[in-house]
Amino acid sequence: MTQSDDPSGAGRKRNQRGVTMEAVGRIAGVSQVTVSRALSDPSKVSPQTMARIRDAIAVTGFVPNALAGALVSRKSMMVSALVPSITNIIYASMLAPFSSELKSRGYQILLSETGLDPDEEAAVVEAHLSRRPDAIWLTGVHHAARTRRMLIGASIPVVETWDMTETPIDLCVGFSHAASGRAVAEFAREAGYTKGAGISAGDERAQRRLGAFASRFRELSGCNIPVVTASYGSIAAGRAMLAELLDRRGFSGGLVACSSDVLAQGVLIEAAARGIAVPTDLAVVGFGDQELAETVEPGLTTIRVNRDAMGRIAAQALLARIGGETPPRDVIDVGFTLIRRASA
Amino acid sequence: MTQSDDPSGAGRKRNQRGVTMEAVGRIAGVSQVTVSRALSDPSKVSPQTMARIRDAIAVTGFVPNALAGALVSRKSMMVSALVPSITNIIYASMLAPFSSELKSRGYQILLSETGLDPDEEAAVVEAHLSRRPDAIWLTGVHHAARTRRMLIGASIPVVETWDMTETPIDLCVGFSHAASGRAVAEFAREAGYTKGAGISAGDERAQRRLGAFASRFRELSGCNIPVVTASYGSIAAGRAMLAELLDRRGFSGGLVACSSDVLAQGVLIEAAARGIAVPTDLAVVGFGDQELAETVEPGLTTIRVNRDAMGRIAAQALLARIGGETPPRDVIDVGFTLIRRASA
DNA sequence: CGCAACTATGTATGCGCATACATAAAAACC
DNA sequence: GGTTTTTATGTATGCGCATACATAGTTGCG
Numbered sequence: 001m002t003q004s005d006d007p008s009g010a011g012r013k014r015n016q017r018g019v020t021m022e023a024v025g026r027i028a029g030v031s032q033v034t035v036s037r038a039l040s041d042p043s044k045v046s047p048q049t050m051a052r053i054r055d056a057i058a059v060t061g062f063v064p065n066a067l068a069g070a071l072v073s074r075k076s077m078m079v080s081a082l083v084p085s086i087t088n089i090i091y092a093s094m095l096a097p098f099s100s101e102l103k104s105r106g107y108q109i110l111l112s113e114t115g116l117d118p119d120e121e122a123a124v125v126e127a128h129l130s131r132r133p134d135a136i137w138l139t140g141v142h143h144a145a146r147t148r149r150m151l152i153g154a155s156i157p158v159v160e161t162w163d164m165t166e167t168p169i170d171l172c173v174g175f176s177h178a179a180s181g182r183a184v185a186e187f188a189r190e191a192g193y194t195k196g197a198g199i200s201a202g203d204e205r206a207q208r209r210l211g212a213f214a215s216r217f218r219e220l221s222g223c224n225i226p227v228v229t230a231s232y233g234s235i236a237a238g239r240a241m242l243a244e245l246l247d248r249r250g251f252s253g254g255l256v257a258c259s260s261d262v263l264a265q266g267v268l269i270e271a272a273a274r275g276i277a278v279p280t281d282l283a284v285v286g287f288g289d290q291e292l293a294e295t296v297e298p299g300l301t302t303i304r305v306n307r308d309a310m311g312r313i314a315a316q317a318l319l320a321r322i323g324g325e326t327p328p329r330d331v332i333d334v335g336f337t338l339i340r341r342a343s344a
Numbered sequence: 345m346t347q348s349d350d351p352s353g354a355g356r357k358r359n360q361r362g363v364t365m366e367a368v369g370r371i372a373g374v375s376q377v378t379v380s381r382a383l384s385d386p387s388k389v390s391p392q393t394m395a396r397i398r399d400a401i402a403v404t405g406f407v408p409n410a411l412a413g414a415l416v417s418r419k420s421m422m423v424s425a426l427v428p429s430i431t432n433i434i435y436a437s438m439l440a441p442f443s444s445e446l447k448s449r450g451y452q453i454l455l456s457e458t459g460l461d462p463d464e465e466a467a468v469v470e471a472h473l474s475r476r477p478d479a480i481w482l483t484g485v486h487h488a489a490r491t492r493r494m495l496i497g498a499s500i501p502v503v504e505t506w507d508m509t510e511t512p513i514d515l516c517v518g519f520s521h522a523a524s525g526r527a528v529a530e531f532a533r534e535a536g537y538t539k540g541a542g543i544s545a546g547d548e549r550a551q552r553r554l555g556a557f558a559s560r561f562r563e564l565s566g567c568n569i570p571v572v573t574a575s576y577g578s579i580a581a582g583r584a585m586l587a588e589l590l591d592r593r594g595f596s597g598g599l600v601a602c603s604s605d606v607l608a609q610g611v612l613i614e615a616a617a618r619g620i621a622v623p624t625d626l627a628v629v630g631f632g633d634q635e636l637a638e639t640v641e642p643g644l645t646t647i648r649v650n651r652d653a654m655g656r657i658a659a660q661a662l663l664a665r666i667g668g669e670t671p672p673r674d675v676i677d678v679g680f681t682l683i684r685r686a687s688a
Numbered sequence: 689c690g691c692a693a694c695t696a697t698g699t700a701t702g703c704g705c706a707t708a709c710a711t712a713a714a715a716a717c718c
Numbered sequence: 719g720g721t722t723t724t725t726a727t728g729t730a731t732g733c734g735c736a737t738a739c740a741t742a743g744t745t746g747c748g
Contacts, residue, residue, distance in 0.1 A: 020704055031728055036706065046726060061497040066474040067420065068704035071411045072733045078454075078475075087440050092431045099430070099457065108471060110422075111455040113443065127452060130410040131422075153405040235639040269639060292636075295579040295613055364734055375698055380736065390696060412734035416703045695744070701737085708731085715724070 019062040027056035039064060070132065079318065080110045080133040082124055084140075084203075090260075090288060091139060094161065094311040098137060101315035107134065116203050118144040129154050135318040140205065141165040141172065157321035159314045163205060164333060171321065172331045173314040177205050180303050180336050181212030181257070184285050187301075187338055188255045189220045193283055195254025198227035199241040199263050206233070206259035209287065213257045226251055233259065238266015239273075246274075253281050255344055261286035261293045264300055268343065283344035299341030310334050363406045371400035383408060414476065423662065424454045424477040426468055428484075428547075434604075434632060435483060438505065438655040442481060445659035451478065460547050462488040473498050479662040484549065485509040485516065501665035503658045507549060508677060515665065516675045517658040521549050524647050524680050525556030525601070528629050531645075531682055532599045533564045537627055539598025542571035543585040543607050550577070550603035553631060557601045570595055577603065582610015583617075590618075597625050599688055605630035605637045608644055612687065627688035643685030654678050 021035040028035070030049060038045045038053045045053070056062070070076040079102050083091040099109045110133060114121040122144040128136065129150060135157040141164070143151075151158050151169050158170040165172055188196055196217050200210035207229065214227050226249040230237035238258065245251035258264040264286030268278060276282050278298055286293055289304035313332060320327055365379040372379070374393060382389045382397045389397070400406070414420040423446050427435040443453045454477060458465040466488040472480065473494060479501040485508070487495075495502050495513050502514040509516055532540055540561050544554035551573065558571050570593040574581035582602065589595035602608040608630030612622060620626050622642055630637055633648035657676060664671055 018704090022704080032705075033707090033729085034727060036704095037727090040706080044726075049726080061493065063470060063473045063494065063498070065415075065476060065704055067411050067415045067476055068733090069706070070733095071409070071415055071735090072704080072706045074733080076411065085440070086430065086443070087433060087436045089431060089433065092436055096429070096431050096457070099455075103456070108475070109455055111443075111453055112447070113440070126407060129407045131452070132409060132411055149405065150407065154407070235635060239639075266639070269641065272641065291579060295583075295610070297613065297616065362734090366734080376735075377699085377737090378697060380734095381697090384736080388696080393696080409734055412703090413736070414703095415705090415734085416736045418703080689748100691747095693744100693746075695742100697740105697742080699738105699740075701739100703733105703735090703737105705733090706731100707733105708729105710729075711727085713724100713726080715722105717722075718720100 019060045021062075021064070024053065024056045024060055024062045027059065028052040074132075076132045076134055077107050078110050078131060078133045079107045080112075080128040080131070080136040082112055082114050082121065082128070082136070082138050084116050085113055086111070089290060090307065091162075094307045094314075096311065097308045098311035098315045101312050102319070105319060114139070118142065118147065122147045122150070125150055134322055135159070137161065137314060137318070138169075141168070141174075142204065143169075157318045159318050161310055161314050164331070166331075168330055170330070171314075171317050171327070173310055173317060173334065174332075175305055175310075175334055175336050177208045178212035180287070180305075181209040181214075182216040183336070183338055184257045184303065185213050185216035185220060187285070187340075187344075188217060188257075188283075191255075191283075191344065193255035193344075194221055195223075195252075196221075196225040196257065197245050197249070197251045197254065198225065198257045198259075199238065199245070199267065200227060200229045200259040201233035201237075201263065202229055202231045210257065210259050225254075230263065233263050235262055235266040235269065238263035239270035240266075242267045242270040255283040255285060257285045257287075259287055261288045261290045261300060261302055264302070264343075265292055265296055268296060268298075268300070279342065279344050285344050289339055293339070293341070298343045301341045301344040302339055304337045304339050306334055306336075363404045365406075365408070368397065368400045368404055368406045371403065372396040418476075420476045420478055421451050422454050422475060422477045423451045424456075424472040424475070424480040426456055426458050426465065426472070426480070426482050428460050429457055430455070433634060434651065435506075438651045438658075440655065441652045442655035442659045445656050446663070449663060458483070462486065462491065466491045466494070469494055478666055479503070481505060481658060481662070482513075483507075485512070485518070486548065487513075501662045503662050505654055505658050508675070510675075512674050514674070515658075515661045515671070517654055517661060517678065518676075519649055519654075519678055519680050521552045522556035524631070524649075525553040525558075526560040527680070527682055528601045528647065529557050529560035529564060531629070531684075531688075532561060532601075532627075535599075535627075535688065537599035537688075538565055539567075539596075540565075540569040540601065541589050541593070541595045541598065542569065542601045542603075543582065543589070543611065544571060544573045544603040545577035545581075545607065546573055546575045554601065554603050569598075574607065577607050579606055579610040579613065582607035583614035584610075586611045586614040599627040599629060601629045603631055605632045605634045605644060605646055608646070608687070609636055609640055612640060612642075612644070623686065623688050629688045633683055637683070637685070642687045645685045645688040646683055648681045648683050650678055650680075 021032045025032050025035045112124045114124050125147050138160045139162050141160045160172045161174050163174045164176045198210040200206045228241045264284050267284050286300045286302035289302045293300040293302045365376045369376050369379045456468045458468050469491050482504045483506050485504045504516045505518050507518045508520045542554040544550045572585045574585050608628050611628050630644045630646035633646045637644040637646045
């Protein structure tokens with residue numbers, strides 16, 4: 001018995017701040033279900049009752065317990081989002097439209113960083129699944145076997161983003177990193193650059209872009225080009241890697257493809273510091289089309305990926321799946337565009 | 345009766361993918377509680393039983409339902425984080441250490457963007473409280489009255505960050521925006537700048553910084569200085585605002601204080617485009633000490649705020665409160681530092 | 689050997705809500 | 719005016735787990 005052995009009537013002391021629908025109902029003179037209905041579908045409740053319930057809610061400061069609601073209804077109204085890093089604007093800028101699209105439909109975001117390690121991702125996925133999200137967003141398409149198993153077992157909609165695969169766990173919204181690298185090589189050829197080099201960050205996708213760039217460049221020009229790898233894509237790393245190419249790799253000009261705009265900005269700064277003219281003596285191509293690409297001097301030629309669309313489309317695909325629809329395609333390639341500015 | 349009227353034995357069809365502790369226990373030959381104990385405190389279960397349970401979990405792919413656990417234990421192991429925008433590196437870089445600190449203690453982050461509108465924040469706070477977080481992080485100290493009421497009513501630890509107040513809802517970890525603005529004015533005086541101007545983003549905290557800068561500048565130099573406001577702190581806005589100052593506000597040199605490093609970068613770019621020498625003809629001071637401040641040319645003089653410490657300290661303060669400790673101080677000022685580089 | 693203390697497990701219960709089903713009263717219909 | 723339909727509400731139930739309490743079996747100790 002929760003209430004009945006509390007003769008004082010108010011039944012309040014049992015837990016300091018636990019206003020429930022039961023308590024609201026008692027004040028409004030109705031039962032718990034009626035309160036529940038008033039909140040989920042006011043048309044099912046008479047206007048007078050509605051008013052009394054509203055007053056009771058205001059008086060008590062009642063906030064419904066979504067945990068209990070989720071437990072019984074099997075709908076948590078939460079969507080998990082797993083990104084490698086929230087401080088990386090690339091991921092954050094996909095997350096923002098994703099999140100806002102879902103918020104407008106009443107969903108909340110359970111966010112975690114996974115780093116770039118598949119095992120860490122698996123642990124995070126497990127923690128998230130224990131919260132019973134209604135859907136889940138993953139960054140990338142390479143996951144631990146256990147991750148795939150858990151996600152399939154959970155039988156919830158899953159969207160993998162920021163990459164392409166023929167075999168999605170469920171849905172995939174992204175683009176081909178290899179194709180973007182090749183596009184830069186093809187641009188280099190068309191623009192007449194016969195020498196080249198690459199600067200990559202250490203993560204697998206960056207290396208895939210630069211690897212594809214280098215091998216396509218070789219196919220088209222017949223010559224091998226140096227690719228150097230920084231552990232992390234910072235401006236400082238971009239400067240250091242250009243120095244490395246020039247001072248120790250025998251690179252002496254041509255087109256430098258970078259795995260991110262930030263690295264490319266470092267290259268521009270180092271070139272300026274050395275008095276190397278861009279694009280005359282050195283051409284630079286970035287990746288990402290962040291704001292800085294347009295504003296640095298010279299403007300940065302780069303690959304634009306529609307991150308906003310990716311976030312939005314991923315959210316819509318999940319919402320459709322949650323609604324039981326079978327989407328026409330499991331895999332959506334949002335593509336990319338090479339934006340030519342002054343740097344190459 | 346959940347199981348007993350299912351004569352087929354396995355008792356599985358009732359809900360496609362709902363492996364429960366009950367089901368795991370049936371396979372391992374123990375009861376539901378024993379499974380619960382095995383997971384929460386293995387020392388309470390015999391090694392043989394533990395092994396059987398582990399096998400059963402592996403076979404079924406069981407993932408505990410944290411919603412149910414949270415409902416009964418009244419501990420959700422979730423912490424809410426409310427930030428104005430996740431794409432703003434300022435907030436994201438506080439969030440990252442905050443999140444990682446909490447993750448190491450088993451907490452997950454429920455994240456939402458609030459924008460800069462107090463009413464929107466109130467709605468988000470309500471949605472979060474319905475999920476019964478064990479604590480909550482807010483950005484800023486100005487909230488709707490309803491927000492304060494809800495948070496006090498929820499009786500959970502609350503930390504307000506990225507600002508200072510004498511009257512925190514619960515805890516406050518931040519710094520004084522006004523003091524940072526005054527510090528720039530005092531630096532200007534000491535460095536010998538007698539003329540000045542300000543460029544602010546539209547949000548209240550930015551305006552507070554620039555307002556304090558302008559009034560302190562006036563106190564020290566006796567002259568009024570123009571302050572222009574951009575709705576949003578972008579590079580393009582920084583360029584446009586410098587143009588505005590020069591072309592329409594009669595500003596002709598001296599020190600320009602900007603409410604963010606990004607705006608300051610725009611100023612540097614516009615100055616370069618106009619052939620104005622920095623710092624000789626125009627001195628520039630930013631705010632935030634983002635990576636670009638160190639790498640742009642000339643290096644940007646700016647205010648550094650230890651965002652990493654703020655995130656970490658806020659997390660630790662919340663954890664202490666959750667653990668029932670009474671912290672020595674409710675309000676922690678992490679301060680700021682003026683970093684002098686070449687731009688001023 | 690007898691009783692206390694401990695170990696390993698089980699039974700009972702309810703967290704707060706949504707859902708299925710039941711019911712009373714009012715409205716609609718021929 | 720009686721029957722059907724609709725409206726407004728209530729009763730009963732259980733989601734999956736943690737917690738309090740109960741109960742065998744086991745060990746310790748004088």
